[in-house]
Every structure is written in C-alpha cells, then in structure tokens.
Amino acid sequence: MDTLNSLLVSSSSGLKMESDGGMRKNPTLICAPIMADSIDKMVIDMAKAKASTADLVEIRLDSLKSFNPSEDLKLLIKECPLHTLFTYRQCLFLQACLLFVEVKGGQYDGDEKERIDLLRLAMELGADYIDVELEVAHDFIKSINRKKPEKIKVIVSSHNYQNTPSVLELGNLVARIQSTGADIVKIATTALEITDVARIFQITVHSQVPIIGIVMGERGLISRVLCAKFGGYLTFGTLESGFVSAPGQPTIEDLLNLYNFRQVVKFWSLAVEANNSIPSFYAKLGCMDVAMKEFESIGLLSQVSWNATIDGYIKMGNTYEAFNVFQCVPGKNVISWTCMIAGYARNGEGEQALSFFVNMVRSCICPDDFTFGAVLHACSSLAALGYGKMVHGNVIKYGFQAYVSVDNGLVNMYAKCGDIKESSCAFNNILEKDLVSWNAMLFGFGMHGLSSQALQLYDNMVAHGMKPDKVTFIGLLMTCSHTGLIDKGRRLVFDLMGSVYGLTYEMDHVACMVDMLGRGGYLAEAKELASKFSERDTIEAIAAIG
Numbered sequence: 001m002d003t004l005n006s007l008l009v010s011s012s013s014g015l016k017m018e019s020d021g022g023m024r025k026n027p028t029l030i031c032a033p034i035m036a037d038s039i040d041k042m043v044i045d046m047a048k049a050k051a052s053t054a055d056l057v058e059i060r061l062d063s064l065k066s067f068n069p070s071e072d073l074k075l076l077i078k079e080c081p082l083h084t085l086f087t088y089r090q091c092l093f094l095q096a097c098l099l100f101v102e103v104k105g106g107q108y109d110g111d112e113k114e115r116i117d118l119l120r121l122a123m124e125l126g127a128d129y130i131d132v133e134l135e136v137a138h139d140f141i142k143s144i145n146r147k148k149p150e151k152i153k154v155i156v157s158s159h160n161y162q163n164t165p166s167v168l169e170l171g172n173l174v175a176r177i178q179s180t181g182a183d184i185v186k187i188a189t190t191a192l193e194i195t196d197v198a199r200i201f202q203i204t205v206h207s208q209v210p211i212i213g214i215v216m217g218e219r220g221l222i223s224r225v226l227c228a229k230f231g232g233y234l235t236f237g238t239l240e241s242g243f244v245s246a247p248g249q250p251t252i253e254d255l256l257n258l259y260n261f262r263q264v265v266k267f268w269s270l271a272v273e274a275n276n277s278i279p280s281f282y283a284k285l286g287c288m289d290v291a292m293k294e295f296e297s298i299g300l301l302s303q304v305s306w307n308a309t310i311d312g313y314i315k316m317g318n319t320y321e322a323f324n325v326f327q328c329v330p331g332k333n334v335i336s337w338t339c340m341i342a343g344y345a346r347n348g349e350g351e352q353a354l355s356f357f358v359n360m361v362r363s364c365i366c367p368d369d370f371t372f373g374a375v376l377h378a379c380s381s382l383a384a385l386g387y388g389k390m391v392h393g394n395v396i397k398y399g400f401q402a403y404v405s406v407d408n409g410l411v412n413m414y415a416k417c418g419d420i421k422e423s424s425c426a427f428n429n430i431l432e433k434d435l436v437s438w439n440a441m442l443f444g445f446g447m448h449g450l451s452s453q454a455l456q457l458y459d460n461m462v463a464h465g466m467k468p469d470k471v472t473f474i475g476l477l478m479t480c481s482h483t484g485l486i487d488k489g490r491r492l493v494f495d496l497m498g499s500v501y502g503l504t505y506e507m508d509h510v511a512c513m514v515d516m517l518g519r520g521g522y523l524a525e526a527k528e529l530a531s532k533f534s535e536r537d538t539i540e541a542i543a544a545i546g
Contacts, residue, residue: 201230307329310325
C-alpha cells in the first residue's frame with residue numbers, strides 16, 4: 001500500500017506534472033461517510049466532516065444501534081452543517097462484503113418496506129440526496145412520484161463485490177440504472193487488478209449523466225483519487241484511517257494533502273488526451289507492461305504520455321528502458337530532460353545525470369527549478385565540487401538564484417563537496433529561509449565537525465521563529481555524536497524534543513543516540529536505550545555501536 005501511495009502522490013503532485021497550481025479546480029465533491037452507532041456521535045462526526053472541508057456527508061442509518069426515525073432524522077438534518085446523503089444498507093451487503101473483503105457493509109436486517117419508508121421520510125424532511133439500490137429503485141422512485149422535492153437527488157447504486165465487469169457490461173448497467181429515473185448513477189465494483197480501474201474510467205469519462213464510479217479494494221484506490229479527471233460526481237473520504245464504509249477508502253486528509261484532490265482538473269476534452277490518460281497513469285503506477293500495450297494500441301502519444309512512461313521506468317529503477325523511451329520522444333521538453341536527470345541521480349548514476357544536464361543546455365532547453373534541484377543532488381552524491389560550481393553558474397545565468405528550493409540544494413551541495421565556506425555563503429544569501437534551509441546548513445556544520453557553529457545555528461533558527469522538526473534533531477544528534485557532546489545530546493532528546501516541541505523520537509534518533517553513547521564509552525546506557533525498542537529496531541541500533 002505504501003508503494004501505491006507514493007506513486008499516486010507523484011501522479012498528483014510530483015515532478016512538475018503538466019498542471020497548474022492554485023486552489024480548487026474541479027467540481028467533484030468529497031463525501032464523508034458517517035457510521036456512528038449513536039445520534040450524538042453522528043452529530044459530532046458531522047462537525048468533524050465540516051472542519052475537514054468535506055462537501056457532504058453520507059449518513060449511514062444502518063450503523064445506528066437505536067433509532068427513533070421521525071425525531072432523529074429531523075435532528076440529523078437540522079444539525080448537519082453540510083449537504084446530507086442518506087443511506088440505509090441491507091444486511092445482504094454485509095454478507096457479500098464479508099465474503100470477499102474485510103470491511104463492514106450494510107447492517108440493517110429488518111423489514112424491507114420499513115427501510116424504504118424511512119428513506120422516503122428522510123427525503124420529505126429535507127435530505128439532499130437519497131441512495132437506493134438498483135434492486136429496489138423502480139419501486140422507490142415510483143412511490144415518490146410527484147412528492148419528490150426539486151432539490152433532492154436520488155442516487156441509484158449498484159455494488160459488485162466480486163469483480164469489475166467488461167466495458168460493455170458496465171455500459172448496459174448504466175443504461176439499466178438510468179431507466180429507473182435516477183438523478184445520479186452510482187457503480188461500485190471490486191478491483192482484482194489495478195487495470196480494472198480503466199474500465200470504470202472509460203464509462204465515467206463518456207457519461208452524459210451525473211455518475212459516481214468507484215472501484216473498491218486497495219487496487220482500486222486510483223479510482224477514488226483521480227475520479228475528477230474522468231467526470232466523477234463525487235468521491236468518498238473517511239474522517240479517520242480504518243473507519244471505512246467500503247474497501248479502499250482513503251482519508252479526507254490524504255485526499256487533500258497527499259493526493260492534491262482539489263487541484264485535479266478534468267481536462268480530457270480532446271480525443272488524443274482522453275486516449276492517452278489511462279495508459280499514462282499505468283506508467284506512473286509502474287505497471288509498464290500494461291502501459292506499453294495501451295500505448296501501442298493508441299498510436300498517437302501526447303507529451304504527457306511520453307513523460308509518464310519515462311517516469312514510470314525511472315521509478316522502477318530501469319534507467320536503460322527510460323533512456324530508450326527518451327530517445328524516441330519527439331519535441332523533448334524540460335520535463336522530459338528533468339525526468340532523466342532526476343532519475344539518474346536517484347538511481348546512483350550521478351555522472352549520467354550531469355551528462356544529461358550538459359546536453360540539455362546544449363540543446364537550448366532552459367532548465368527550471370526542478371532541473372537544478374535534480375542536478376545539484378547529482379553533484380552532491382558525487383562530491384563533484386567543480387561540476388557543482390558549474391551548475392551554480394547556470395543557476396545565476398538562468399535567474400533561479402532567488403528560488404529557495406534551488407538555494408537549499410546549493411547549501412547541501414557545497415557542504416557535501418567539502419566547501420563549508422561556500423555552503424555558509426549560499427545559506428546567508430537566502431532571503432526567506434525555510435526549515436529545509438536551516439536543516440541543510442545544520443547538517444553541513446555537523447558533517448564538518450563544527451559543533452559550535454551548528455549549535456549556534458540552532459539557537460538562531462529558534463530565535464527566528466522557526467520550529468525545529470525531527471530532521472533538525474537528527475542533525476543535532478549527529479553533531480553531538482561526532483564531537484563528543486554527550487550531555488548536550490541527552491538534553492536534546494529527553495528535554496527539548498519531547499518536553500518543548502512535543503516530538504517523539506524514532507529509530508533514526510535512537511540510532512544517533514546509541515552511536516553517540518557508544519563513541520563516548522557509555523555502552524551499558526546505549527544497550528539499555530536500544531532495548532526499549534522492538535527486536536528488529538534493537539538490532540539496528542546496537543549495530544551502530546560498532
């Protein structure tokens with residue numbers, strides 16, 4: 001799951017993909033499922049959903065242990081600060097769900113007529129959306145004929161907990177749902193493979209009616225994150241990790257902060273872009289065999305697709321195939337070149353990265369801040385001071401000396417290349433230093449054994465109102481370890497980190513502490529500290545003693 005998350009992040013916000021920044025750019029809604037067992041808890045969770053910037057809540061009535069319909073529905077609708085979607089799932093969905101996935105589904109096992117009557121009552125009391133299953137949709141919609149308020153939308157849903165049918169079957173299913181008189185079509189299928197998502201996207205992107213297309217399960221996560229690109233009406237995000245109403249739901253926090261959901265734009269209006277979009281995402285997910293088959297079937301590739309293919313091979317560590325694709329790219333742009341430079345640097349091929357940078361400049365392609373960040377990383381890994389100075393000259397030539405991310409790269413590069421004076425100079429030239437700036441300089445001083453400068457820098461950092469993070473303390477502990485400042489190191493971890501800044505120390509901090517105590521001859525204390533962690537982490541920590 002972690003690998004899939006990191007790859008999805010890169011497809012949303014990584015190496016300068018071709019999209020604009022800014023605030024929300026898509027109309028796709030975020031819906032927070034509310035599955036509390038009491039009305040009071042539901043009211044609290046609805047307020048949390050509002051605070052999370054969700055657009056509406058799905059109130060799962062079947063999760064309630066006790067329920068007074070007429071009074072409680074009025075209260076929920078009155079107290080909810082967001083639009084409301086009422087769902088009352090039958091127990092048969094729970095049985096199907098438990099058969100194929102480990103997640104709670106519907107919990108209602110009472111009279112079917114009573115269930116439908118209750119949803120109708122929610123509609124009459126002012127709900128914004130009602131979700132009914134396809135199996136009962138005809139009867140429900142017929143029963144509310146001429147009684148349905150204009151503002152309310154009826155979602156007719158179909159759930160498949162076994163697989164994702166073919167595009168033809170999905171198209172027929174959409175037609176069946178539309179024939180019930182649904183305002184919004186909802187299809188939820190199950191992903192057996194990541195490629196199953198493509199079939200849902202092919203349906204939603206061409207739909208002429210509002211549609212919700214969700215592929216459940218871990219392999220279907222991309223359908224929830226990227227539905228806005230393919231015309232999805234809404235996606236679901238949970239308030240907390242682990243509390244899901246269907247398999248594979250991300251949290252709202254992850255949707256917004258990890259996947260940049262609000263910036264996802266539906267821009268697939270041109271046929272070429274629509275055809276290229278799906279294989280491009282397979283490439284970004286590392287499914288290169290599938291991506292290449294899709295590309296071959298299209299024939300005409302967009303610039304986005306070429307770059308996504310390069311990036312896909314780079315993420316797999318296959319720089320050879322990435323280079324072969326790069327050679328075939330017509331009209332290589334700055335992203336094409338930067339993908340290769342960053343890829344070589346990331347995969348330990350710094351000399352190749354530098355060679356590509358030189359050829360990029362010779363090809364009259366202007367580097368950008370991402371390019372300079374990548375090539376400076378290559379210089380740092382090679383400790384190639386001469387090349388680093390050459391890159392610095394180009395930073396000035398192309399006017400990127402005011403970019404803090406580039407300046408941070410210069411601080412790091414000079415420090416790792418042995419020129420702490422130039423590193424300090426680059427740091428001092430940064431007009432608006434961020435936390436990375438301070439940490440890079442602190443590590444530089446520590447790397448060169450300049451403990452007094454490192455500690456003074458830390459004091460200056462705090463005085464400037466910059467709050468240190470866990471990385472800051474790793475740098476300070478490394479400094480103390482290499483200069484024998486045992487007491488200072490102890491105070492950093494046990495006093496400042498926890499008491500002042502509320503940070504918990506992790507394995508990296510423990511390893512630094514054990515290293516520091518071991519170097520100072522405090523072996524018993526080092527072993528005692530290491531023993532507080534798990535067996536796996538303890539072995540790593542004790543290994544630092546040498």
